[in-house]
Amino acid sequence: MKVAIGCDHIVTDIKNHIKEYLENKGFEVVDCGTYDFERTHYPIYGKRVAEKVVTGECDLGVVMCGTGVGITNAVQKVKGARCALVGDVAAAKYAKEVLDCNVIGVGGRVSGVGAIEDIMDAYFSTEYNKTPENDALISKINNLIDRTDYIGDNHFFDEFLEKWDRGEYHD
Numbered sequence: 001m002k003v004a005i006g007c008d009h010i011v012t013d014i015k016n017h018i019k020e021y022l023e024n025k026g027f028e029v030v031d032c033g034t035y036d037f038e039r040t041h042y043p044i045y046g047k048r049v050a051e052k053v054v055t056g057e058c059d060l061g062v063v064m065c066g067t068g069v070g071i072t073n074a075v076q077k078v079k080g081a082r083c084a085l086v087g088d089v090a091a092a093k094y095a096k097e098v099l100d101c102n103v104i105g106v107g108g109r110v111s112g113v114g115a116i117e118d119i120m121d122a123y124f125s126t127e128y129n130k131t132p133e134n135d136a137l138i139s140k141i142n143n144l145i146d147r148t149d150y151i152g153d154n155h156f157f158d159e160f161l162e163k164w165d166r167g168e169y170h171d
């Protein structure tokens with residue numbers, strides 16, 4: 001599996017550590033930068049990682065900045081990227097299993113290195129649970145990027161509320 005990884009200058013050392021961690025597990029890792037501690041800006045690297053994934057050059061992506069907030073926000077704006085900022089193993093599993101996230105993000109200054117390693121293990125060992133419900137929800141969320149007609153429509157997600165009412169969700 002080919003994994004794109006990217007970070008800003010705040011967490012380059014942690015990115016390098018996680019890159020090596022993943023390589024030791026057998027992943028091919030494409031380092032999208034940044035490569036040193038010179039001040040830069042996280043959207044550059046979020047965009048790079050997302051592009052590697054949505055073009056199919058890489059299978060999945062990992063991003064990090066200080067909090068993880070900035071870089072994941074940038075990734076999420078690239079069409080085709082499905083990114084989650086996670087701080088624990090349960091969220092990492094959920095991101096892959098239910099939302100088929102193709103990029104995972106962490107805050108290198110707010111999560112410990114051990115926790116980030118565990119998050120990587122959880123994310124990469126979890127498979128997307130491809131059910132009609134999960135597919136439909138992801139597709140509905142994806143629609144938000146292509147359309148504007150839902151603005152002001154407070155019923156855009158009603159079909160999902162109706163599913164709750166019919167007892168079709170079990171979580």
Ligand code: RB5
Binds near residue numbers: 010041042065066068
């Ligand atoms: C530094 O630019 C810092 O703001 C960044 O790493 C991150 O924490 C933002 O979410």
